[in-house]
Amino acid sequence: MFDFKIEKGLVLPLSSSDLKSVKLSRQSCATATFGKDQGLVIKCKAAVAWEPNKPLVIEEIEVAPPQANEIRIKMVATGVCHTDLYHLFEGMHEGGFPVVLGHEGAGIVESVGPGVTEYQTGDTVIPLFLSQCKECRFCKNPKSNHCEKGWIADRQGEMSPAESRFTCKGKKLLQFVGTSTFSEYTVVNQMAVAKIDPAAPLDKVCLLGCGICTGFGAAVNVAQVEPGSTCAVFGLGAVGLAAVMGCHFAGAKKIIAVDINPEKFEMAKVFGATDFVNPKDRSKPISEVIAEMTNGGVDFSLECVGSVGVMRSALESCVKGWGVSVIVGWTDLCDFAARPIQLIAGRTWKGALFGGFKSRDGVPQMVQSYMDKKVKLDEFITHNMPLAQVNDAIELMKNGKWYIYILYVYIIEDLQTELYKDKH
Ligand SMILES: NC(=O)c1ccc[n+]([C@@H]2O[C@H](COP(=O)([O-])OP(=O)(O)OC[C@H]3O[C@@H](n4cnc5c(N)ncnc54)[C@H](O)[C@@H]3O)[C@@H](O)[C@H]2O)c1
Numbered sequence: 001m002f003d004f005k006i007e008k009g010l011v012l013p014l015s016s017s018d019l020k021s022v023k024l025s026r027q028s029c030a031t032a033t034f035g036k037d038q039g040l041v042i043k044c045k046a047a048v049a050w051e052p053n054k055p056l057v058i059e060e061i062e063v064a065p066p067q068a069n070e071i072r073i074k075m076v077a078t079g080v081c082h083t084d085l086y087h088l089f090e091g092m093h094e095g096g097f098p099v100v101l102g103h104e105g106a107g108i109v110e111s112v113g114p115g116v117t118e119y120q121t122g123d124t125v126i127p128l129f130l131s132q133c134k135e136c137r138f139c140k141n142p143k144s145n146h147c148e149k150g151w152i153a154d155r156q157g158e159m160s161p162a163e164s165r166f167t168c169k170g171k172k173l174l175q176f177v178g179t180s181t182f183s184e185y186t187v188v189n190q191m192a193v194a195k196i197d198p199a200a201p202l203d204k205v206c207l208l209g210c211g212i213c214t215g216f217g218a219a220v221n222v223a224q225v226e227p228g229s230t231c232a233v234f235g236l237g238a239v240g241l242a243a244v245m246g247c248h249f250a251g252a253k254k255i256i257a258v259d260i261n262p263e264k265f266e267m268a269k270v271f272g273a274t275d276f277v278n279p280k281d282r283s284k285p286i287s288e289v290i291a292e293m294t295n296g297g298v299d300f301s302l303e304c305v306g307s308v309g310v311m312r313s314a315l316e317s318c319v320k321g322w323g324v325s326v327i328v329g330w331t332d333l334c335d336f337a338a339r340p341i342q343l344i345a346g347r348t349w350k351g352a353l354f355g356g357f358k359s360r361d362g363v364p365q366m367v368q369s370y371m372d373k374k375v376k377l378d379e380f381i382t383h384n385m386p387l388a389q390v391n392d393a394i395e396l397m398k399n400g401k402w403y404i405y406i407l408y409v410y411i412i413e414d415l416q417t418e419l420y421k422d423k424h
């Protein structure tokens with residue numbers, strides 16, 4: 001058992017003077033005691049999606065103790081990503097509900113199951129939707145981050161009911177992409193958990209669990225943007241903005257930001273975009289507009305929308321001979337089309353999951369880059385809300401308003417209010 005406190009998203013061990021105040025502040029719930037529930041079922045709050053296209057419901061759920069190779073995590077903060085909305089509103093719903101969504105969070109290890117040696121109670125961690133077992137042929141091959149051992153190997157959206165540790169009202173709840181961060185506690189296999197610097201602010205670095213690594217890595221690892229090159233990024237949600245940041249980090253000299261919502265351009269500038277195109281203002285195909293701006297097309301393009309039409313447009317916006325286009329946006333609903341001549345002419349078309357990062361290695365490195373001020377995270381965050389407001393965050397995101405929403409999942413109401421107050 002040990003004690004900790006949270007200050008402005010940072011998880012800090014309690015000093016002896018703090019411990020003195022614990023007795024006072026425990027009343028006001030400014031601290032929590034860990035480890036006492038080891039081996040027991042924990043009852044806690046979670047946002048449950050009972051069925052598609054309906055608001056989430058805050059329910060009391062039961063979280064079973066971690067089994068072999070599993071880790072139970074107390075979530076502190078989580079972002080809301082478009083992929084959560086995709087599952088709720090667009091995806092193929094068969095068998096995907098009831099589910100606890102959320103997959104970009106950060107928290108603290110509450111307890112570990114048998115066989116877990118690399119993690120212990122009190123570690124600060126980021127659960128990962130993409131595992132890295134470090135043993136399979138994909139993990140061993142530096143060319144891929146597609147670990148074949150995680151839940152993702154045989155399912156597209158959520159863990160199998162047998163692997164989920166959640167129940168509510170006698171019903172098994174599914175764990176979305178193996179994580180389920182819209183819950184005060186979750187259980188994740190140890191091959192899908194990144195241990196991170198304990199000094200990292202969890203309400204910022206939680207974003208590295210998905211969108212920011214996805215966009216940044218797509219530019220840096222997958223497209224391998226080169227210094228002095230020209231780039232185009234289609235879609236300026238969090239993923240696209242992170243791709244802009246990746247292009248800038250890699251030294252691109254011209255970064256064209258494309259979005260149908262011009263409100264996004266100002267933020268894209270913050271991350272390094274140099275030129276802005278709103279397809280709604282143009283009568284020509286965007287690939288022609290970009291070709292005119294860049295003497296025949298960009299060196300690198302990144303699709304961060306999830307639309308097969310935009311994927312084609314991004315490919316056609318690349319220069320012939322050596323242009324590289326990376327698909328980042330997510331869809332599994334329709335086929336795409338392109339003329340073979342586009343590839344015969346020397347363009348390369350690629351896709352990337354989680355920005356090509358091997359997850360357990362890459363996420364702690366990205367946390368370090370943030371701590372060293374080499375990558376931005378704070379600038380992505382426009383709203384901070386308690387978990388109870390998850391439906392407001394989803395509504396805002398659905399309407400294309402702003403970028404990233406951080407939900408404080410932390411169980412203690414008083415502290416949540418304190419944190420919430422702090423940010424406004
Ligand atoms: N490949 C992966 O590993 C991975 C991981 C996370 C997210 N994703 C996917 O990345 C995509 C982006 O995620 P997000 O959270 O940034 O989404 P988002 O909804 O916040 O942003 C999408 C942006 O695209 C813009 N847009 C829509 N139609 C457009 C068009 N025709 N042309 C140009 N811009 C257009 C929107 O205005 C919006 O700004 C989603 O499809 C998501 O599912 C993929």
Ligand SMILES: [Zn+2]
Binds near residue numbers: 133
């Ligand atoms: Zn593996």
Ligand SMILES: [Zn+2]
Binds near residue numbers: 081082083104
């Ligand atoms: Zn995501």
